[in-house]
Amino acid sequence: MFDEFFEKIGLRSTNGVPPGGDDHDENRRSTRGRVSDRIAGVPPVTRALFARIASADARAVALALVLVLSVPAMAIGSVGATATTQSGAIEISTVDELQAMNDDLSADYVLVDDIDASETATWNNGAGFEPIGPTANGSFMGSLDGNGHEISGLTINRPDENHAGLFASSYGDITDVNVTDADIVGNNQSSISQTAILVAELQSATVENVTVEGTVEGHRNTAGLIGLSQGSTVTNVSGDVSVTGEAYVGGLIGDASSTSVSNAEVSGSVEGTYERIGGLVGYATLGEISDSSSSVDVTGEQVVGGLVGETANTDISQTFAKGDRKG
Known part of the structure; x- marks a missing residue:
């Protein structure tokens, strides 16, 4: 499942070999750019998570994306919400x-x-x-x-x-x-x-x-x-x-x-x-x-x-x- 996902968002080559070799650093930079483009609409809390793991391997970043997107939207939306009493105050x-x-x-x-x-x-x-x-x-x-x-x-x-x-x-x-x-x-x-x-x-x-x-x-x-x-x-x-x-x-x-x-x-x-x-x-x-x-x-x-x-x-x-x- 993950391999297909990685390939769709550009984090895995079509031959199944992950980016590497002499162009490893360049691949990581371009990978981050592609990930950034694809998560532009993701809530700030999600983007913050990626900022903290920006130096990680591309597969780890993608896996984090899968895990974060699996969190119910309600839970993400509650972050930073104003606290109120039962009466609404x-x-x-x-x-x-x-x-x-x-x-x-x-x-x-x-x-x-x-x-x-x-x-x-x-x-x-x-x-x-x-x-x-x-x-x-x-x-x-x-x-x-x-x-x-x-x-x-x-x-x-x-x-x-x-x-x-x-x-x-x-x-x-x-x-x-x-x-x-x-x-x-x-x-x-x-x-x-x-x-x-x-x-x-x-x-x-x-x-x-x-x-x-x-x-x-x-x-x-x-x-x-x-x-x-x-x-x-x-x-x-x-x-x-x-x-x-x-x-x-x-x-x-x-x-x-x-x-x-x-x-x-x-x-x-x-x-x-x-x-x-x-x-x-x-x-x-x-x-x-x-x-x-x-x-x-x-x-x-x-x-x-x-x-x-x-x-x-x-x-x-x-x-x-x-x-x-x-x-």
Whole structure:
């Protein structure tokens, strides 16, 4: 069987004598060329196998071809496939995979391991991690289930961009994740900027069972957890943060519009150079805040509060604030 196969693909002379003699090396080179021509359509994993045995005898190469082609196509096609859960969520276990979420902004994702993101400090010439769902390419519309895992050492240094955070803009739910030792720098001049550790801008989504720790520097709508939240639910969240901005600055949320906040607590420091500076939320309107607390030192020029800098049509219950307040 093999002799007939070898003859058909040109690896055996018609008289049954394999290439050899004084022209042995030339025969091997021409043989490889013929094999290469005949396997141009073979999957990369197969071609890689031939690259590793390129110096082998022509008959051995051909035999390898027979064996590899006998492997079911399904098995070959599975090599390098993206891992998913039974529910269809894409599994994330490395910082590179986390960054690759930008390749599909409508997918569901789940963390399957803690992620050390400290190397992002050197990415993109010091600009760090590229926020997921950059507004130029569309917002994040999928979901992230952190599965209780931690993302540590995240660096984002984008003082010329209006959205800085693990997520730039998200309409998708984010749950059960801890982001620690984060260093986030956003636009320090624009009045339409949003900066936070988790989400710069959250729209009509849920953030639940999330913890953030780190430093945040921005301008407007700057906070530890969410810069700007509209029509969303934020529950069972906490933070230990140092936040600096100009206006609409909060320990967890900078500007909360039509947003429900419950079971939230924060510690650390919040400093604003102008107005609407709060330990928990900088500015809250048309929403509710319940069962929450702030243990934050707050500094601002005007409209400063230990819990909320300023509220409008917001129900507040079962909350308290402690810590120094200046302004």
